[in-house]
Amino acid sequence: MDLIRDVLDNQLVDRNGRKMGKVDGIVVELREGESPRLAYIETGLPTLARRLHPRIARWVIALERRWGAKRGESYRIPWSKVRDVGIDVDVDLDAEATPALAYEQWLRQAIARIPGGR
Incomplete structure (x- = not known):
């Protein structure tokens, strides 16, 4: 499997068929004397921004924290949870049980506060 081609930037789908974002990052564990092991996939704007530049990632994290949309962290999914x-x-x-949909939930709450937004 070619991780970059087959995994990175592909749509994440939960066990109920609900879309939960894209794969924004891949975390590989390096172990001395052993071959690298795929540990996690990440989803979240900070990870995507970090791929562009670390300074952009810091800016995104600060904005997330200020606006209250998220904790400023990406969500890591253990590779053992990947089915296909x-x-x-x-x-x-x-x-719904993960923070992967934090933006969607935050946006729902923000729109509900707008008069006529329900």
């Missing part, structure tokens, strides 16, 4: 990699990356998680 194809067009989408299917994971054995419930999207």
Whole structure:
């Protein structure tokens, strides 16, 4: 499997078929005397911004914290939770029970506060 081609930037789908963002990063564990091990996939704007430049990532994290949309952290999914990699990356998680949908939930609350937003 080519991780960059087959996993990075692909759609994440939970066990119920709900989209939960894109794979924004791949975390590989380096162990002395052993081959590298794929540990996690990450989703979240800070990870995506870090791919562009570390300074942009710091800026994004500061804005997230100020606006209260998220804690300023990306969500890591253990590779053991990945069920299938194809067009989408299917994971054995419930999207609603993870912080992966924090932006969507924050946006729902923000719109509900607008008069006529319900």
